[in-house]
Amino acid sequence: MATTADFKNGLVLNQEGQLWQITEFQHVKPGKGPAFVRTKLKNVLSGKTVDKTFNAGVKVETATVDRRDFTYLYNDGSDYVFMDGETYDQITVTPATVGDGSRFLLENMPVQIAMHEGAPLYVELPVTVELLVQHTDPGLQGDRSTGGNKPATLETGAEIQVPLFINTGDKLKVDSRDGSYLGRVNS
Numbered sequence: 001m002a003t004t005a006d007f008k009n010g011l012v013l014n015q016e017g018q019l020w021q022i023t024e025f026q027h028v029k030p031g032k033g034p035a036f037v038r039t040k041l042k043n044v045l046s047g048k049t050v051d052k053t054f055n056a057g058v059k060v061e062t063a064t065v066d067r068r069d070f071t072y073l074y075n076d077g078s079d080y081v082f083m084d085g086e087t088y089d090q091i092t093v094t095p096a097t098v099g100d101g102s103r104f105l106l107e108n109m110p111v112q113i114a115m116h117e118g119a120p121l122y123v124e125l126p127v128t129v130e131l132l133v134q135h136t137d138p139g140l141q142g143d144r145s146t147g148g149n150k151p152a153t154l155e156t157g158a159e160i161q162v163p164l165f166i167n168t169g170d171k172l173k174v175d176s177r178d179g180s181y182l183g184r185v186n187s
Contacts, residue, residue: 010022012044015052021044026038034056036054036056037056067115068086070110071085071108072106080098093123104179106129111123127175131158131172133162150164154172
């Protein structure tokens with residue numbers, strides 16, 4: 001249990017049987033009436049965000065969420081297998097828990113997994129990942145000044161939009177959160 005005085009960004013609350021992470025909070029002391037705390041909460045599992053107001057000093061139930069370093073090993077057909085960096089224990093994670101980041105997972109990639117009572121909540125990939133272009137159509141000569149984009153298939157099977165000068169075999173830096181092209185990696 002914690003009070004509103006203990007609020008800080010990243011704290012996970014257990015509200016109505018669901019886990020909510022505080023992304024923003026503000027203590028408000030109006031001229032009239034009691035003080036209160038205005039918060040922005042993000043559902044740990046669904047990612048949905050809501051605004052919630054708490055009276056100052058009220059007790060709230062907190063949840064312990066343990067973020068640990070893991071290494072992605074392989075996909076066993078339906079689930080993903082990760083290894084704990086300290087204990088070398090392997091855990092199996094469902095595609096729903098891995099989420100959209102699975103498009104950019106490469107074997108031996110370091111990730112962070114948030115755990116609550118031994119169950120994985122979500123998988124966090126590094127913000128930028130380096131991946132090879134497996135296939136993309138060649139850009140047309142003289143068509144580089146328009147600043148257009150073309151689709152490219154990466155070594156993980158993900159398809160992203162890249163500038164026209166990118167060729168098959170290039171190594172790219174990609175934002176794992178939204179799949180945007182960040183630049184070419186010089187080898």
